[in-house]
Amino acid sequence: MRHSADDRRFRIGTGAVAGLVLLLVVGIGFELTRQSMLSIMKFGLKFWTTSTWDPVAGVFGALPFMWGTLYSSILALAVATPIALGIAIFISELSPAILRRPLAYLTELLAAIPSIVYGLWGVFVLVPIVRKFEVAAGARPALGVGMLAGALILAVMIIPFTSSVAREILKNVPSSQREAAYALGATRWEAIKVAIGFGKSGIIGSVMLGFGRALGETVAVTMVIGNSPQVTASLFKPQYTMAAVIANEFTEAADELYLHALIEIGLLLFIITIGVNMLSRLLIWSMRRRVVAPLVAPLAVEEVPA
Amino acid sequence: MISNLRRRKFTSRVFEILCGTAVVVALIPLAMILFYVIKEGAGSLNPDFFTHMPKPVGETGGGMANAIIGTLIMVGIAALFAVPVGCVCGIHLAEYPGTKFSSVVRFAADVLNGVPSIVIGIFAYGLVVLPVKRFSALAGGVALGMLMIPIIVRTTEELLRLVPGGLREGALALGSTRARAVFGVIVPAALPGILTGILVALARVAGETAPLLFTALNNSFWSTSLTQPMASLTVQIYYYAQSPYDDWHRQAWAGAFLLVMIILALSIAARLAVRRLERMNRT
Numbered sequence: 001m002r003h004s005a006d007d008r009r010f011r012i013g014t015g016a017v018a019g020l021v022l023l024l025v026v027g028i029g030f031e032l033t034r035q036s037m038l039s040i041m042k043f044g045l046k047f048w049t050t051s052t053w054d055p056v057a058g059v060f061g062a063l064p065f066m067w068g069t070l071y072s073s074i075l076a077l078a079v080a081t082p083i084a085l086g087i088a089i090f091i092s093e094l095s096p097a098i099l100r101r102p103l104a105y106l107t108e109l110l111a112a113i114p115s116i117v118y119g120l121w122g123v124f125v126l127v128p129i130v131r132k133f134e135v136a137a138g139a140r141p142a143l144g145v146g147m148l149a150g151a152l153i154l155a156v157m158i159i160p161f162t163s164s165v166a167r168e169i170l171k172n173v174p175s176s177q178r179e180a181a182y183a184l185g186a187t188r189w190e191a192i193k194v195a196i197g198f199g200k201s202g203i204i205g206s207v208m209l210g211f212g213r214a215l216g217e218t219v220a221v222t223m224v225i226g227n228s229p230q231v232t233a234s235l236f237k238p239q240y241t242m243a244a245v246i247a248n249e250f251t252e253a254a255d256e257l258y259l260h261a262l263i264e265i266g267l268l269l270f271i272i273t274i275g276v277n278m279l280s281r282l283l284i285w286s287m288r289r290r291v292v293a294p295l296v297a298p299l300a301v302e303e304v305p306a
Numbered sequence: 307m308i309s310n311l312r313r314r315k316f317t318s319r320v321f322e323i324l325c326g327t328a329v330v331v332a333l334i335p336l337a338m339i340l341f342y343v344i345k346e347g348a349g350s351l352n353p354d355f356f357t358h359m360p361k362p363v364g365e366t367g368g369g370m371a372n373a374i375i376g377t378l379i380m381v382g383i384a385a386l387f388a389v390p391v392g393c394v395c396g397i398h399l400a401e402y403p404g405t406k407f408s409s410v411v412r413f414a415a416d417v418l419n420g421v422p423s424i425v426i427g428i429f430a431y432g433l434v435v436l437p438v439k440r441f442s443a444l445a446g447g448v449a450l451g452m453l454m455i456p457i458i459v460r461t462t463e464e465l466l467r468l469v470p471g472g473l474r475e476g477a478l479a480l481g482s483t484r485a486r487a488v489f490g491v492i493v494p495a496a497l498p499g500i501l502t503g504i505l506v507a508l509a510r511v512a513g514e515t516a517p518l519l520f521t522a523l524n525n526s527f528w529s530t531s532l533t534q535p536m537a538s539l540t541v542q543i544y545y546y547a548q549s550p551y552d553d554w555h556r557q558a559w560a561g562a563f564l565l566v567m568i569i570l571a572l573s574i575a576a577r578l579a580v581r582r583l584e585r586m587n588r589t
Contacts, residue, residue: 003483010485014398018411020391021459024452025414028421028429035432086328094322103329105577110336112569114513116540117562120547121339124346124555156335163332189318209420216422218516219544243424243516250431250520251441266428270421277420281413 028270036264038257047264053229053245055253060261064229066268068239072147072221073214075235076154080214081207084159088166088206093192104167111160119223122153127224139236143226148235150225154217158210165206169199169287202287208280212273218243242269340566347563350556355564360526360542366553370561372528373542376443379530380522380538381512383447388454389504395455396462397488403467412463419456426452427517435521443529443536446522450511457510461503465496468583495586499579502572509572513565515540539565 033040039047043060050061091103130152131144173195181191196203226238227248242265253259354369361368395415399408430449435441469492477487493500515538523535524545539561546558 003481007484010483010488011398011402014394014401015407017391017394018398018407018459021395021411021418021455022414024455025418025421028425031429031432032425035428035436083328083331086325087332090325090329094325106336107329107332109570109573110332112510112573113336113339114510114515114540114562114565114569116513116515116543116547117339117343117566119515120543120558120562121342123547125338125342156332159332187314187318189321190314192321212420216420216424218422218424219540223544223547243422246424246428247516247519250428251523263428263432266425270425273420273422273425274417277417278413280420281416285413 025274029267029274032263032267032270036260036267039260039264042257043261047261048268051229051231055249055255055258058255058257060258062242062245062261062265062268064231065240065242065245065265067231068147068225068229069215069241069243069269071233071239072150072154072225072241073211075147075151076158076214077207077211079151079155080159080162080210083155084162084206084210085166085203087159087163088170089192089196091163092167092170093195094188104164108160108164110156111164115157115217115220118153118157118220122149122220122224126153134236137236142236143238145224145226146234146236146238147225150221150239150241151235153220153224154214157217157220158213161213162206162210165209165284166199166203169202169206169284170195172288173198199287201283205280205283205287208276208283212276212280215276216243216269216273218247222247242266343559343563343566346556346559347561347566350560351563355557355560359528360557361553363551368557370537370539370542370557372525373537373539373561374564375528375530376522376525376536377512377539379532380443380447380450380518380536381508383444383532384449384451384454384511385504385508386447386451388451388458388507392455392458392507393462393500393504395459397466397493399459399463400466401484401488412460415456415459419460422516423449423453423514424516424519427519427521430517430521438533440533441521441523441535442533443522444532446518446536446538447532449517449521450514453514453517454507454511457507458504461507462500465499465503465580465583466492468499468580468587469495470587496583499576499583502576502579505572506569506576509569513540513569515544519544 039060047060047062048066049063051063052059052061053064054060087107091100095103127144127149130146130149131142134142134144177194177198178191181194186194221241222244225241225244227240227244228238229240229245230237232239246262246266250262253262354367356369356374357371358367358369359371395411399412402408427449430445430452434445434448473491473495474487477491478484482490518538518541522538522541524541525535525537529536543558543561546554549555
């Protein structure tokens with residue numbers, strides 16, 4: 001009987017440590033709210049609907065940053081999603097077995113490269129290429145830095161997140177689905193479409209996972225997007241993102257209101273990414289529960305209540 | 307009918323080729339990044355880079371000794387609390403995988419993993435910098451540690467789950483307590499994997515810039531004091547890249563090269579460790 005008391009202590013002890021993770025998530029939300037109260041109280045919703053960002057006058061409107069973040073992330077998503085899903089389909093459905101692991105490894109390597117290295121590459125390699133393109137497209141002034149460069153670099157950065165999850169989802173689609181399609185005379189692509197249909201919710205989850213990544217990416221985007229707050233649909237104009245303004249101005253925030261305004265931007269970024277990630281994980285998990293045989297607990301023995 | 311089939315087969319072929327193209331398209335930036343990092347970085351990496359301090363503007367040469375030591379110190383601080391917390395949490399998730407509590411924690415870890423690192427930086431700022439009104443290495447380490455926790459939690463859990471169930475059942479059948487089964491049998495079996503997983507997590511946070519910008523700030527001098535601002539490899543690269551000086555650009559590439567090489571080596575090591583565990587599982 002000492003045994004079961006021991007086991008309970010082990011369970012509660014490790015559980016308490018695991019609870020710290022929960023505490024961390026709640027703590028971040030609480031702390032960010034507390035530290036942005038001044039700005040929340042002073043500007044209310046106007047903070048998100050006005051464009052004047054004047055630290056000297058103490059007037060803060062964060063619309064351009066929100067616009068820049070959403071616009072760049074959506075553009076990145078538009079570029080990255082077809083590529084990432086193509087990769088997932090190729091690796092899980094079409095590739096010769098021997099290429100599968102190396103290709104998966106290489107594409108996922110994109111996720112391992114630090115964002116500062118992306119930024120460095122962006123500044124010295126991508127931006128000049130974009131500038132040449134802009135000159136050719138007749139954009140004036142052709143700066144190179146701007147929305148296009150930012151969205152492109154984001155797209156490259158989120159591809160591995162979407163593709164690795166989508167690949168796993170496709171791998172877990174029961175082969176009976178494809179076999180049934182083939183039996184009905186489907187071509188290869190039509191059978192793949194059936195598999196995609198089966199894994200739809202998980203694949204949407206994988207795309208949202210990429211979206212969440214794009215929203216919060218900081219350094220690489222800051223280095224190439226031009227950091228100029230304006231609400232414009234132009235691809236070539238420099239713009240600004242929420243994460244970038246925090247990165248650039250945080251240490252300069254001399255008075256409390258300024259600091260609180262910046263933290264409020266961080267708070268919204270936190271809320272949005274938490275929301276997007278929760279939704280994405282739920283979709284992926286519900287998918288996994290559906291396709292994987294109910295997870296067998298590695299341990300059959302259950303603790304006997306004393 | 308026949309032409310219809312031909313059309314469908316043609317469509318199928320087109321989409322198959324498009325998928326293959328997608329792989330190539332994604333590998334182009336990867337190849338380009340690696341190419342430039344090696345081309346610009348490898349040549350600039352010399353012994354001075356590791357042993358010398360940054361030179362003032364206008365003087366060529368010098369290195370990033372203070373930034374390298376800074377990154378090591380802050381990653382060390384991070385590991386000091388993130389590794390135990392992350393591992394124990396991962397053990398709990400692997401040992402009690404089906405409970406509601408575990409699902410919630412697992413979910414929280416995944417969501418935490420998706421929180422932008424700059425937001426974690428703000429949190430660390432509020433926690434460590436604001437109360438004493440001073441940027442410090444400690445704050446940087448705390449920020450990095452919080453980023454590390456969810457990665458370690460999930461790696462530990464996944465690797466422990468790869469340990470063959472028979473090992474655990476054997477230990478329990480011999481009458482050991484759960485704690486002894488875990489620490490005496492299961493964790494040792496997965497240890498090489500977990501250790502490399504931890505190293506990968508270390509490398510990942512060593513490559514973080516955003517959460518350090520306003521916690522550890524930067525420091526152009528040699529400093530190992532935990533309560534003072536501290537330079538780091540990434541922040542140094544960040545400022546050098548945005549400077550107009552060629553020699554600083556060269557240094558930035560050298561730093562990037564160093565980071566990428568460390569990460570490549572560790573990710574390959576991690577793959578080998580996982581494979582070893584998988585083989586163990588099959589036999």
